[in-house]
Amino acid sequence: MLFKREVLEGIVDGRIDRVFRVWAKPPVRAGSTQRTWAGIVVIDSVTAVTPEEITGEDALRSGFADRAALLAALSKSTKVGGYHRVMLHLGGPGPEAELAGKADLTERELGEIEAALDAIDTRSRRAPWTREVLRLIEEHPGLRAVDLAERMGREKLPFKADVRRLKALGLTESLETGYRLSPRGEALMAYLRP
DSSP states (O other), rough: OOOOOOHHHHHTTTTTOEEEEEEOOSOOTTEEEETTTTTEEEEEEEEOGGGGGEEEEHHTTTTSSHHHHHHHHHHTTOOEEEEEEEEEEEEEEOOHHHTTOOOOHHHHHHHHHHHHHHHHHOOSSSOOOOOOOOHHHHHHHTOOOHHHHTTOOOOOOOOHHHHHHHHHHHHHOOOSSSSEEEEHHHHHHHHHHH
């Protein structure tokens, strides 16, 4: 389940506690979780609803100005199926957030991170890329993903997928626009410099 940035921001600050989707069969269920840049989103319930059951409060708590705006957005969906109300909340930061904040790393820990990068590069179908992406983010914090990808001669979506792999290791952090190295990523880059 994908969330727009403004929806995730609303979940983080507590303004949004539900979203609506058009599904033939819901791909999520109560108790499931989803990792996002904002943290872990917890699905509290998934309920099939008719348009008549969608209220003004539903609209406000899902980030819409009113019921009509929410219904208009749902009617534009190209998916086939019925309307579903998904109640949710932010469960806390993702596991990479704890990693990202840890900059006081031992020589052994730094070596393990370097080995993890080597393993990613070895399995890659193209030339090694992990250190190049880290250097690019280090040199251009906050630069849009599309611009970073262009500097490497790559498409945006595959580039973003690569950055997510580095984020899972706790090495990068997402910003409102672009990325930056996390404290852990900064420690690694200092270690890798000759």
